[in-house]
Amino acid sequence: MTATQEDHGDERCIVWLDVDNTLYSASAGISHAMGERIHAYFVGLGLPDEEASKLHHHYYSQYGLAIRGLVRHHQIDPLDFDRKCDGSLPLEELLKPDPTLRALLQDIDRSKARVWALTNAYHTHASRVLRILQVDDLIDGIAFCDYSDPNFSCKPEPEFYQNAMAKVGVRDPSKCYFIDDSRTNVEAARRLGWGHCVHFCERGLLHVEGGKPKYIGSDVHEGEDTSGIAAVSKLEELRVVWPEIFKQ
Secondary structure, three states, X not given: OOOOHHHHHOOOEEEEEOOOOOOXXXXXXXXXXXXXXXXXXXXHXXXXXXXXXXXXXXXXXXXXXXXXXXXXXXXXXXXXXXXXXXXXXXXXXXXXXXXXXXXXXHOEOOOOEEEEEEOOOOHHHHHHHHHHHOOHHHOOEEEOOOOOOOOOOOOOOHHHHHXXXXXXXXXXXXXXXEEEOOXXXXXXXXXXXXXXXXXXXXXXXXXXXXXXXXXXXXXXXXXOOOOOXXXXXXXXXXXXXXXXXXOO
């Protein structure tokens, strides 16, 4: 799953899929397990428990990822963070192969679209999730946060989306289809002109965001959306939202 020079002459649109809490349900509990590990990492830096919780949420809210704040303000090694947090998650116990997701991806017309993962995780975690779900062979590549570079960008920073487009050789943002469980990330893509943006919202499910429990959708107002962003609670709904990219 690596980009090649051939991508840069490819006129097909790009389907960008967020990975965590999008390709699998938040009910898997991975956000809870991750929140515990990130909190332990903060405490391991010598921070008192309460301050660790506050900084975790503050960095997540300000940067989109707690690790961004840790690298910027505490000069941690992001690869060490990845090993102790993402790398220690018991994914094999929390996730299982998803034949419905596999069928959905198989039904995307590959003569019209390429399918890439777009994740704030490091490539090792994303690859592991895709492999467990048994859809790794249906993903053309992964645009990820390069933790090997201390100055890495991440969603929702414009640079991250621009780098992803450059990686696959797409200049026209209207050719980008994108789904993410973070409304903030979707709105950022929409501001850059990405043409087909969807918010994956499992409204009412409890998950952990920035170290704090939160009911999904509690900060999203119901009613008509005039932003050009669709909302779905199941990935199967993409067949209706994006009918033009599926096999007829």
